Amino acid sequence: MSDLRWYLPLERCDTLDDIRGQWHALLEQSQMAPWHNAPRYQDAMLSFLGAARLAPALKLAAVLACGSAFDVDFRLAVGLLKEEIDELEVAWPEAVAAAVSDNGPALPLATQDPWLGAFVAGRLAGLRETFGHDGTRAEHWRAAFWNRYLEMACRHAxxxxxxxxxGHGADPCADAHAAILTPARGVHGYFLPESGHLTPERSNADYQGILLQLLAGGLARAEMLSAALPAAAAVDNTGMLDFLLAQEADLRADGAPALAAAAGSMATAALAWLLAHGADVHADDGAALVAAVGSLDQATVEMLLAAGADLQAVASRAVRSALVSRPYELYSDESDLVDQRAEMLAFLLRQGLRPGDADIAYALEQDRDAGRVLDAAAASAA
Known part of the structure; x- marks a missing residue:
């Protein structure tokens, strides 16, 4: 069974009590409980809410009763199912109707535990109240749900x-193109976001199929390519770059962000691929070279210089980047990266660049270790 279908045994349940009896064991079995991995738990809740074949009222009750509000935003669940719940027009108990009925009808709920019923009802009333306080409507959260569901489905191919x-109107361009970025990284997107959990076994072809599916669903080709090119380049996925080129990517016109993404990530295979296929090393005022300096990797800078990049044209930005860059995501070292920055600055000094007063002042203001970097670089370059 796919992890995303962890809930299938629950589809045979008729009551909240039946669901509670299996809920945590099923999540534990799939290693999708919140204490295992918060992003995987969020995926589990999205999948259950969006795809489980249960009555809407029972689905919402299950999430409110069994879910962890610390690890998933329950407004997504209420927004998704509110319209279907409201159509049921279930009255609140007379004792509380005056306080909560203005926010919508009650949730039909049968449980042998009266305290659980009260807990779920209270959660629902409180969540509906937030819609008025934060200025959003249920429709906003329903749209947000399907956009997040789409990103999750793309990530899992x-x-x-x-x-x-x-089919529910999800927008592939929402949330900074999140649904496009994950398949664009393909098999080089090794990890789920903010976690160390490996994605299920997939191939580039699986993720390419997802991108084609997004195109068939109405995503503009130019929009897909502009978002996907830098994402694939940043993770050194040349196989995906081949696919995007076959999808009519214009590297002369649109390759600059991809070139900068590859240079800033030390993705040397993608960098070489982009240069070989016509990406302009001078585009965006030499952004790729500045990004390479910021990676603190001399070999990447040398690749771009060999391809014709003009170091003098980006002198001030390059020096500032060398002085203050701390690309911890590229280095396992958790130090201040003074040695790496000094080595890059010394390299620039050997190329004839000299920090101006404004560059030094900027660096000292931005980074407390910039003075040490300057001293170490001067000694190394001497």
């Missing part, structure tokens, strides 16, 4: 999930 989300 789940074509059924992608079709489901698109």
């Amino acid at each position: 789940d074509s059924e999930g992608v079709a489901l989300a698109l």
Whole structure:
């Protein structure tokens, strides 16, 4: 069974009590409980809410009763299912109706635990109240749900999930193109966001199929390519770059962000691929060279210089980047990276660049260790 379908045994349940009896064990079995991995738990809740074949009232009750509000935003669940719940027009108990009925009807809920029923009702009333306080409507959260569901389905190369989300109006360009970025990274996107959990076994072809599915669902080709090129380049996925080129990517016109992404990530295979296929090393005022300096990797800078990049044209930005850059995501070293910055600055000094007074003042203001970097670089370059 796919982890995303962890909930399938729950579809045979008729009551909240039946669901509670299996909920945590099923999540534990799939290693999707919140104490295992918060992003995987969020995926589990999205998948359950969006795809489980249960009555809407029972789905919402299950999440409110069993879910962890610390690890998933319950407004997504209420926004997704509010319209269907409201149609049921269940009255609140007379004792509390005056306080909560203005926010919508009660949730039909049968449980042998009266305290649980009160807990779920209270959660629902409180969440509905937030819609008024934060100025959003349930429709906003329903749209947000399907956008997040789409990103999750793309990340898992789940074509059924992608079709489901698109059918509910999900926007592939929402959340800074999140649904495009994850498949664009393909097999080089090794980890789920903010976690160390490996994604299920997939191939570049699986993720390419997802991108094609997004195109078939109405995503503009130019929009897909502009978002996907830098994402694939940053993770050194030349196989995905081949695919994007076959999809009519214009590297002369649109390759600059990809070139900068590869240079800033020390993705040397992608960098060489982009240069060989016509990406302009001078585009965006030499952004790729400045990004390479910021990576603190001399070999990457030398690749661009050999391709014709003009160091003098970006002198001030390059010096400032060398002085203050701290790309911890590229280095396992958790130090201040003074030695790496000094080595890069010394390299620039050997190329004839000299920090101006404004560059030094900027660096000293931005980074407390900039003075040490300057001293170490001067000694190394001497």
